Amino acid sequence: MASKAVSVADLVERAQAGEARAVARLISLVEDQAPELREVSAALSPHTGRAHIVGLTGAPGVGKSTSTSALVKALRAQGRRVGVLAVDPTSPFSGGALLGDRIRMQDHATDEGVYIRSMASRGHLGGLSVAAPQALRVLDAAGCDVVLVETVGVGQSEVEISGLADTTLVLLAPGMGDGIQAAKAGILEIGDIFVVNKADREGAASTRRELRSVVAMSDRGGDAWTPPVLLTVATTGEGVDEVAEQIALHHAHLADSGELGRRRLARTRREIEALALNAVRQKLGDLSGDARLDTLAADVLSGTTDPYAAADTLIENL
Amino acid sequence: MASKAVSVADLVERAQAGEARAVARLISLVEDQAPELREVSAALSPHTGRAHIVGLTGAPGVGKSTSTSALVKALRAQGRRVGVLAVDPTSPFSGGALLGDRIRMQDHATDEGVYIRSMASRGHLGGLSVAAPQALRVLDAAGCDVVLVETVGVGQSEVEISGLADTTLVLLAPGMGDGIQAAKAGILEIGDIFVVNKADREGAASTRRELRSVVAMSDRGGDAWTPPVLLTVATTGEGVDEVAEQIALHHAHLADSGELGRRRLARTRREIEALALNAVRQKLGDLSGDARLDTLAADVLSGTTDPYAAADTLIENL
Structure with missing residues (x-):
């Protein structure tokens, strides 16, 4: 135990020194x-709370990876340390889908002021609601001034990302951004900054x-903050400085x-609740192979009990 | 209390009589x-376990509503009682998105052998993992021979639907069904029956x-069951009888x-676990407005404690 304690403290110290x-x-x-x-x-806790967490979300094809990369460049030009957490909550089966896109980020692979990390939901107990905030804490403690959290945007994951971030940036592309579609997708409620990428394409202005x-x-x-609507061409970097400015x-x-x-208070509350829930879920999960749960399920199937009564019994077993 | 008890028993009796x-x-x-x-x-529990639960899923635009409607017609022609549960787990903000599509289902509005119900995830504590199985129990107890569960298909919700159903039917449309895309979307693992709808369009055969x-x-x-791959034109009903046959x-x-x-045993186990988890979540939720949670969150933000220690304290408070 003593050697582990030293090693964690050591890791945190080295992370803070930028290693x-x-x-x-740590992630x-x-x-x-x-x-x-x-x-x-x-060990991380005393060193967190400094980083500005910026969520980037948008439908597939709007250019999230390219935009993230361009933003990293713009922020690095200002001398800021940048973390990138790329999450894929829609991929329960394949954990590798994002990796191809990530190759683009190799532009920054040799830059010591940038940390990049991909995360798929697969295999995370409690999902990204547990793993992502902890990864953000590491990047925060490691001295990142800004941490970009990039996610594929579908339904609930967008909501989730806005729950993680101080600032949520919603990316769109020309033709994909008509008002009703945007309202339906729920992005209006969560966007602090809107960016119409691929602005060199037809329809960007409209x-x-x-x-x-x-x-x-x-x-x-x-x-109140009125969310700006910006135009970018992430592939050339056009308009990206203004995005960085609006983020600041x-x-x-x-x-x-x-x-x-x-x-941050609301976020931390949710984080604590998610961890508590996850701890309970793990305890329940420990019962999954348990014969008692099988017996309860069989009793429900035979009609001798009902699912709510069975759930009560399960909780009593915890 | 006594009058309520009578009323629930009465409702269940009337539901079983087909009212x-x-x-x-009850739903x-x-x-x-x-x-x-x-x-x-x-009250429902002794009357459940008879209905065949059939999940229908697929990407937006493949014709799920039309296919559901056509299937209802085919099953009704066989004299079977049919329930339809249409769920929209991707719509956290707008509960009404599906209702437009549902209008098509009015074909069956005057048919006493069909029950149709829409359900959005909004406002459901514990999400559809709690509400949908209970709604299915009602339709089952009401004497439905087949219950069709229709969902919009994205990522995790597809997985969820396959967890609810005895038989999972995956809908595709020409051009949307190439193998790699299907594999990526994870639908191969969950489909018991594949249906290429809009088969009058180019590319259906390929x-x-x-x-x-x-x-x-x-x-x-x-x-082992080899999932058949069928062709339909749901708008005309072409091929739908074969789908009904394959379902049987x-x-x-x-x-x-x-x-x-x-x-069903695995499903019931998951259902019990979801209900237990939801009960714990509600208890945690009761603490959301609690000053103790605010204090814990503030302590985490100030670095005097960390989220895991705070979660432990929260669980102790339950």
Whole structure:
């Protein structure tokens, strides 16, 4: 035990000093829910809370990987340390789908001011709701000024990503951004900044116009933040500096208005709840192979009990 | 209390006698997690286990609603009582997205042998993993021979639907069905029957061919079920009788092989676990507004504790 304690403290110290391998090792420990997990979490805690967490989401094909890469470049040009967490919550079966796209990120592979990590939902007990926040804590403690969380955007995962981030950036492409579609997808509620990428394509201006009018309709009034709608061509970097600027402006707005503290408090509450729920789920999972659960299920099937009564019995067994 | 007890027993009796309003009321009670929920569950339990639960899934645009409607017609022509549960797990914000499509189902609105119900994930504590199985129990107890569960198909929800059903039917359309895409989407693992709808369109034969070859590759050998790949034009009803026939054949196969019992036991185990987890989640949720959780979150933010230690404290508070 004593040698492990030294090793975790050592890893955290090395991660803070900017050693990429220590950062990678720490993320693996939290991701795999290693036995050292709690020790890692405790050691990281005093060093977190500095990074600005920026979520990037959008439908497949809008250019999320390219945009992430371009944003990393823009932020690095400002001298900021950048972390990237690329998550794929839609891929229960194949964990490798994102890796092809990630090759593009090798632009930054030799840059010591950038940490990049991919994460698929497969194999994560409790899903990304448990693993992703812990990985973000590592990147935060490692001294990243900004951490970009990139996710494929479908339904609930978008909501999830907005729950992880201080600032949520929603990417669209021309023709994909008509107002009603956007409203349906639920992205209007979560976007702090909208970016119409591939702005060199036909329809970019009208997509921007439609989005702006829909955003205006949901204007919260007063000193509230009005989400800007920006145009970029991520492949050439056009417009990306303005995105970086708006990210900084939104951070300042959050800090000045007290909203940053409120969002982080709400996020931390959810994180604690998710961990508690996960702990209970694991205890229930330990009962999955249990003969008692089989007996309960058989009793429900035969009609001698009902699922709610069986669930009560299961909880009593915990 | 006594009058409520009478009323639930009465509702169940009326539902079994085929009264649509009683069925609707019972589903509302389980869906809304009404106080009578446990009573309803207990009253239904002896009358369940007869219905064949058939899941229909597929990407948007393959014609799920039309196919469901055509299947209902084919099953009704055989004199079978049919329930339809249409779920939309991708719509956290808008509960009404499916309703437009549902209008088509009004073909069956005056047919007393058909119950139709839409369900969105919004507002369901524990999501569809809790609400949908209970709604299926109501339709089962109401004497449906077959219950069709229709869902929009994206990622995890497909997996979820296959967990609910005895038989999972995967719908595709020409051009959308190439093998690699299907494999990526994870549908090969869950499909018991594949249907290429819109078979009057170009490419239907080649989509069928590709699917067949991919299905053949994952042949489980021996007496295992080999998923058929069928062609339909749901708008005209072409090929739909064969789908109904294959559904019956698959049911017979499940029953003969003992797989039906195994699937239902596994499903019931998951259902009990989901209910237990949901009960714990509700207890945690009761703490959401609790000052103790706020204090824990603030302590994590200030670095005086870490999320795992905070989660432990939260569990102790339960």
